[in-house]
Amino acid sequence: MPPRPSFQQILTEAVADLRAHGYDSKARLQKWVRALRRAAEAATGSPQLLESEISRTLRKAYSQQVTGGVLARRQGIPAYTVKKLSPALQRELSRRIQASADLITLNRTQAIERTLQRFSGWATAQNPGRVTPEKVREIKADIAKPVRSQPFEKRRVIIDQTAKLNSNINYLVASDNKAIAVVWDANAGRPNYNHRKEHLARDGKIYVLRDGWAYRQGLITRGAGIYEDMDSFGELPFCSCRGRYLYHLDQLPDDMLTEKARKALAKP
Ligand SMILES: [Zn+2]
Structure with a gap:
């Protein structure tokens, strides 16, 4: 044939x-x-x-x-x-x-x-x-x-x-x-990639996980915002952003900690 x-x-x-x-x-x-x-x-x-x-x-x-x-x-x-x-x-x-x-x-x-x-x-x-x-x-x-x-x-x-x-x-x-927050990594150095402006603006910012224990217990502020309220990493077509998750209060900058957290941390 x-x-x-x-x-x-x-x-x-x-x-x-x-x-x-x-x-x-x-x-x-x-x-x-x-x-x-x-x-x-x-x-x-x-x-x-x-x-x-x-x-x-x-x-x-x-x-x-x-x-x-x-x-x-x-x-x-x-x-x-x-x-x-x-x-x-x-x-x-x-x-x-x-x-x-x-x-x-x-x-x-x-x-x-x-x-x-x-x-x-x-x-x-x-x-x-x-x-x-x-x-x-x-x-x-x-x-x-x-x-x-x-x-x-x-x-x-x-x-x-x-x-x-x-x-x-x-x-x-x-x-x-039990992560409490996430750092946005916009993959800014990626060559030949058309980065979204809004995502580059999030680069390095810290977003809070809504159901994380730290936010639920009132130990931290919303930071740059609540992660679950935004489009997530890779959700939009061909988005190559990633996250680095944070688990401990001492990984967060001071201005994200509430009075309650500072008191708790100050304890011996
Ligand atoms: Zn992206």
Whole structure:
């Protein structure tokens, strides 16, 4: 059996056929739209394949952080604390895999539809018996662009969802381990990255965890604000901000401590 023609081959044939005959019938257009759809679906990988690829990548990130102990080391907490939390962390992992798979499948569907729309738009403008002097290579590139950019889009989604996974896992572990506040790290030195102005403005500022014991007991002020009231690290698309969690009162600047805390700290 000869190998199935590629998306590019089908597109080349479709464009040549429409240029030769023009848009003379709906059937001619439909025939090519069907063929292009099949080829584009094959070129962008089946949803099952995409999902298993995403699942592999995110599970790898998860096992580095959680099972591999990176998270415990970085946050300076015992490995068993992380292990104890694993049901909640596993849930977060499943949530991220599902969200990534949904996003990538949706992007893929939209990309294929956009390519077919571009093709139909161009095809129905071809008049029979009159070949317009067009640059065929550019026409094909323009029609194929949404489908061609799929691998790039897919990578972006996976990178973004991995950042969200890490950020949410960090938060879950830190809160369970009685963190009281977090320092915003806007990743300011990251090259070739379009930092959000609002996030750069948060760089180095201390935000309070609403349910942390220190704030609940009235030992600290709100600092620069309550962390849970804002968009969290990595929540907005492609945000690469991170947090360094604080656990003790003496890690906070004096002006964040209340009178009550100062009295408590002053005790021998
Ligand atoms: Zn950010």
